[in-house]
Amino acid sequence: MEAQETKKIYRRQYRSKNRDKINAQHRAWSARNRDKLKEYQRKYWEKKAETGNIRLPWSAYGITEERYNELLEAARSSLYDAEVLSAAAKADRAVAGHIILSVVEGVSYDHLEFHEKLGRCTLGRTNFYGARRLFFHYLDCALKELQEKGKE
Numbered sequence: 001m002e003a004q005e006t007k008k009i010y011r012r013q014y015r016s017k018n019r020d021k022i023n024a025q026h027r028a029w030s031a032r033n034r035d036k037l038k039e040y041q042r043k044y045w046e047k048k049a050e051t052g053n054i055r056l057p058w059s060a061y062g063i064t065e066e067r068y069n070e071l072l073e074a075a076r077s078s079l080y081d082a083e084v085l086s087a088a089a090k091a092d093r094a095v096a097g098h099i100i101l102s103v104v105e106g107v108s109y110d111h112l113e114f115h116e117k118l119g120r121c122t123l124g125r126t127n128f129y130g131a132r133r134l135f136f137h138y139l140d141c142a143l144k145e146l147q148e149k150g151k152e
Helices: 002-017 019-032 034-050 065-076 078-091 093-105 125-151
Strands: none
Touching: 002 019, 019 034, 065 078, 065 093, 065 125, 078 093, 078 125, 093 125
16 A cells, blocks of 8 residues: 555656656647547547446537437437437436427427426436437437448
């Protein structure tokens, strides 16, 4: 234990003395390896999504505003009902109905917190909207998969 603590203290001191040098090396590596950096970031966010962190931003899922509008239109049309239902269940089975109602009919969380037919939403506002973003990620993946099958 004492050796580990000594090592931690040494590393902290080294880092504080050489902060500029270390940061410059990091920036230089990042500039040389943009593709690796993007790949590492993509893997990081995918792992976060798999571990149940539903508070990820739109950028983590790679969904632009244009793509969001396309997905919203697809969800509201009756062409992809099975994909919408599946994506909502994957995002959060307990509030899948609330998510679908929010997306398809444009109902806000304030009106969904306690719904007459669906009952109380088990998620708070932040987690609900995080689950809603995750829903769009799963819907995006499902529609891309359908598109790939259509090309074959």
